[in-house]
Amino acid sequence: MSSAPATVTSSRFVATHSVLTLNAAHPYVAKSLVDAHEMHRTVMSGFRGWVPDGERDARSQTGVLSTWTVDLKNARLVLVVQSRVPADWSHIPNAALADKPHTLTIDRTLRTGDTLTFRTVINPVYTRPRRDPETGRTIERGRRIAHTRPDHVKGWFTRRLQAMDEPRNASDGLPRIGATADPATLGIRMLPTVTSASAKGLRVVRAEIRGSLTVTDPQALSAVLAQGLGHARAYSCGLILTR
Template sequence: MHLTRFRFNTHRPGARKLLSSSQALHAAVMGGFPDLLPSTSPSNDPLTGLLAVNGAENGTSGAGPGKPRVLWRVDRNAKAEVFLYVVSPDRPELTHLVEQAGWPQAEADSGWQTHDYAGFLSRLETGQTWAFRLTANPVHSIRRKDGEETKPTAHVTPRHQARWLLKKQEQCGFEVLRGRNPDPAMPEVDGYELLVHDRNSAGFDKPDPRPGRKGKRMRVPVVTATFDGRLTVTDPDALRRALSSGIGRAKAYGCGLMTLAPVS
């Protein structure tokens, strides 16, 4: 596993274009992994069958549930300080991102930094305390009327979004710490060291597949929220799976990547 950080040059039109479209940025991220790029002539590739058998078929961004996959997240720390983080089984090659959205002429700097992540994951132990950040797509399944199939529906308030994450704690191998300064605006999660911010519901457009709508586009809503807080490790194996395979839905659109940092 690898953890990569890339800094956007927000003065460049290419960077602004990527940051305005989760679809375009997803394609750019996946472009850093040659083995995951779609093949134009798979029938001529003698390895196609072998790759499919081993779960690495072209065009996929990861394996099955709970398996390591390519995850990414954008952190907007300031107007001119925007970072892309990528967790991946393979080491990425991001020259195309540097040329489009970085500083191609900068000396002594490749434009991105990739570090061994497997070693860090192997050192996780029960009882450790870490600061964390997660951008996620907090949803729940509801049935609007009897007999109807359940449908995923986004949580839109900070209170319900925080509650969504707290319900994930046990299965993901951590507990969010309780603090001393409860937020009166979030009574259901009073006392937890958890901040919900950068809430967004922009989504993206895609071709409309419905009959009679050829050539039209439809809006696909993707509600996201970023969570900052502190946690204690309760199940290292479960937390390792969560960190390498993602938490929640919409992973292709910049959701699900949790990162840890030492508590200051």
């Protein structure tokens, strides 16, 4: 059943951002660039000791989300890591750093009607259920299928937009993000798929979305900013950067 529309007109979002500018030609960085699981390890290496070793949900406990861009011409990898606890990047080899790691505290009050410029990299997947060929009824939840066309990615995102006074969940239970946008103004770009030799079968289809959001439900948007959007959040998808 859909949640009732929010009545709260503001919500505070607090997190820590680390910005790492790395030398993409250095072996420490190059390994992360060619293997998605190694990138995950690099990101999580900044949070050793915050949770007991071996806990499977260490990323969610520390609130870690990340995104990265690479400039191959200048051999620069820029990694942005969001967390609810401070990171320690002192273990990164000096030669792998193109600049000193920069950290800042994000402390922002979101209000209904605010306009935000945003960028996010998402894993645009949907579940295709298996149906009984005779009855047409769903017999299994099915497997995840990735959208590979920009127009389909745009549809994936716009389904999660939340107009003013709409509930936080669509009629099919899909969570909305607490903001709306004009779909015609969204910029969609398909990014290279990332894989891993160390995590068999891992294949993350990625797409970048840029545009402008208008806040309609500050609490819902704060939750999405903190928790991330969609799947593959352990592999640098789902972080929404705003300004």
